Amino acid sequence: xxxxxxxxxxxxxxxxxxxxxxxxxxxxxxxxxxxxxxxxxxxxxxxxxxxxxxxxxxxxxxxxxxxxxxxxxxxxxxxxxxxxxxxxxxxxxxxxxxxxxxxxxxxxxxxxxxxxxxxxxxxxxxxxxxxxxxxxxxxxxxxxxxxxxxxxxxxxxxxxxxxxxxxxxxxxxxxxxxxxxxxxxxxxxxxxxxxxxxxxxxxxxxxxxxxxxxxxxxxxxxxxxxxxxxxxxxxxxxxxxxxxxxxxxxxxxxxxxxxxxxxxxxxxxxxxxxxxxxxxxxxxxxxxxxxxxxxxxxxxxxxxxxxxxxxxxxxxxxxxxxxxxxxxxxxxxxxxxxxxxxxxxxxxxxxxxxxxxxxxxxxxxxxxxxxxxxxxxxxxxxxxxxxxxxxxxxxxxxxxxxxxxxxx
Ligand SMILES: *Cc1c(COP(=O)(O)O)cnc(C)c1O
Numbered sequence: 001x002x003x004x005x006x007x008x009x010x011x012x013x014x015x016x017x018x019x020x021x022x023x024x025x026x027x028x029x030x031x032x033x034x035x036x037x038x039x040x041x042x043x044x045x046x047x048x049x050x051x052x053x054x055x056x057x058x059x060x061x062x063x064x065x066x067x068x069x070x071x072x073x074x075x076x077x078x079x080x081x082x083x084x085x086x087x088x089x090x091x092x093x094x095x096x097x098x099x100x101x102x103x104x105x106x107x108x109x110x111x112x113x114x115x116x117x118x119x120x121x122x123x124x125x126x127x128x129x130x131x132x133x134x135x136x137x138x139x140x141x142x143x144x145x146x147x148x149x150x151x152x153x154x155x156x157x158x159x160x161x162x163x164x165x166x167x168x169x170x171x172x173x174x175x176x177x178x179x180x181x182x183x184x185x186x187x188x189x190x191x192x193x194x195x196x197x198x199x200x201x202x203x204x205x206x207x208x209x210x211x212x213x214x215x216x217x218x219x220x221x222x223x224x225x226x227x228x229x230x231x232x233x234x235x236x237x238x239x240x241x242x243x244x245x246x247x248x249x250x251x252x253x254x255x256x257x258x259x260x261x262x263x264x265x266x267x268x269x270x271x272x273x274x275x276x277x278x279x280x281x282x283x284x285x286x287x288x289x290x291x292x293x294x295x296x297x298x299x300x301x302x303x304x305x306x307x308x309x310x311x312x313x314x315x316x317x318x319x320x321x322x323x324x325x326x327x328x329x330x331x332x333x334x335x336x337x338x339x340x341x342x343x344x345x346x347x348x349x350x351x352x353x354x355x356x357x358x359x360x361x362x363x364x365x366x367x368x369x370x371x372x373x374x375x376x377x378x379x380x381x382x383x384x385x386x387x388x389x390x391x392x393x394x395x396x397x398x399x400x401x402x403x404x405x406x407x408x
Contacts (some may be wrong), residue, residue: 003248004337007292007383008344011041018295018341018381021408025297025341025379028408035299035379036316037404040069040386042077044293049081052289055258057266061238061282063107066092068286068387069294073407075099078289086284087126090117097124107240109155109201111175118142127151129201131177133186140193153198153238154187156180158224162217166207166246167329177202180224184231191233199232199279200225203242207287207329211257214244215264222268226275236279239272241265245288249323249384250334256288287387294386296321296403297341298365300378301357310352312371314380317356317363320403322393324365324382325356338366341381346372354380358398 001009008018017024020039029035052062063084066075070092075085076099084105085096096106108121109129115138121128122142130136130152143150157179161171170176178186190197202221208214221241229236248255265281272279298316305311318325326333338354340346352374354366365382374380395402 002337003251003253004339004383007337008339010044010292011295013344016343016345018339018344020295023408025381028406029297029299029379032404032406034404035297036314036320037406038294038296038320038385038390040071040074040290040294040405040407042293042407045074045077045290046081048289048293049078052258052285055262056283057262057269059269059280060265061280063105063240063282063284064289065243065284065286066096067391069290069389070095070391071405071407072098074290077407082289084282090114090120093117093120093124093126104151107153107201109203113138115142119146122146122148122150125151127153127198129153129155130186131155133178133182133189136186136189139195143194149194149196151196151198152190153201153240154178154183155201155203156183156224156228158202158204158221160204160217160220162205162208162244163210163213166205168205170202170204180228183228187228187231187233193233195233197232197234197236199236199238199240200228201240201242203240203244203284205242205244207246208244209246209248209253209256211260214256214261217242217244218261218264218268222271222281226271229276236276238280238282239276240282240284241268243283243285243288245285247287247291247384247387249336252334291384291387294384294389296324296382296385296389298356298380298382300374300376300380303375310350312352312354312374312380313357314354314365315357316403317358317365317400318360318393319356319358319395319397319400320393321365321382321385321389323388324385325362326364327362328388328392333364333367335366335369337383338369339381339383340372340374341379343372343374343378349373357400
């Protein structure tokens with residue numbers, strides 16, 4: 001089975017068409033009122049959360065990284081399924097607090113938090129993940145002004161890198177976190193302060209499909225945190241080992257196996273229980289929780305032949321789903337899984353290239369893809385669009401209307 005077939009099977013089909021949340025796409029397009037649009041399947045989101053919970057040991061705190069997909073209805077749906085949210089801006093913070101998640105279950109990470117964002121975080125009672133010494137000064141000032149004790153944790157830039165990550169965010173010189181060798185001094189500055197110190201956060205990489213690399217990073221993270229904890233101003237309450245669990249985007253990718261990661265975390269839970277009594281391990285996932293539950297649905301506007309090559313021109317493009325064009329962090333462009341959604345049971349009739357409606361050759365969504373015969377009016381669906389889709393795309397580029405997002 002190809003990746004596309006496996007994904008289509010997961011969403012399900014109705015009357016020869018792909019279904020999202022049980023609704024055939026053509027009907028869904030009518031319900032939405034326009035194409036293109038993003039649709040997220042709430043059943044698949046719940047299934048994914050259940051699978052992660054099943055694989056991870058009980059007691060591991062599971063947090064959702066909101067930047068992967070901050071759609072309010074999706075956040076609300078997830079708020080009942082995860083233990084907390086990690087936010088990376090003042091707007092994400094407000095979106096998280098609009099759900100039933102309690103502020104003490106929210107953490108705010110990210111370099112370059114503004115003074116206003118830090119005040120928002122302190123006033124809300126969420127945990128500020130300190131990314132620098134200056135942020136501690138700013139948190140103190142905000143807490144004094146507002147008259148509360150701020151909750152803080154330290155984001156650590158480890159002295160190791162994670163192999164196998166699509167994007168590296170830790171190890172070597174980094175704009176993220178405080179270099180591990182400087183953390184003891186930062187912790188000393190907190191002693192005797194009216195601060196609620198929570199623990200440590202190490203997020204070293206994203207889009208990793210190799211369980212063994214993730215396990216190794218988690219082991220090294222726990223070792224590092226246990227060493228740093230000696231300098232902590234008060235007992236460590238949490239050890240956020242990050243996440244970085246990847247999903248398959250191309251035919252060459254193999255889905256991540258969660259079982260070894262769960263076993264590893266079970267062992268690390270014992271290590272943490274022995275070395276840091278009262279602390280718990282937290283895992284923070286974005287892409288893995290939501291990426292596979294979303295599709296981007298476009299309609300064919302034109303079918304052109306140019307010197308022997310067939311192009312399907314759709315009404316969407318890289319301005320909504322940049323990653324599918326290969327321009328969001330990929331080094332080599334490879335096709336993301338896509339299908340003719342209203343002909344999901346038909347067999348391939350030849351190679352076509354699917355292009356978006358923008359005036360740039362970068363707007364290539366599928367290069368020489370084997371698809372069933374498709375023409376004007378058919379629906380092309382791009383899979384793996386639930387994470388880093390709309391909000392990671394240059395929506396203003398070429399001034400087309402923003403697409404609708406629905407949770408089905
Ligand atoms: C982006 C981010 C995440 C989520 O990464 P995924 O690869 O989507 O799981 C988690 N933690 C932090 C601090 C992040 O910046």
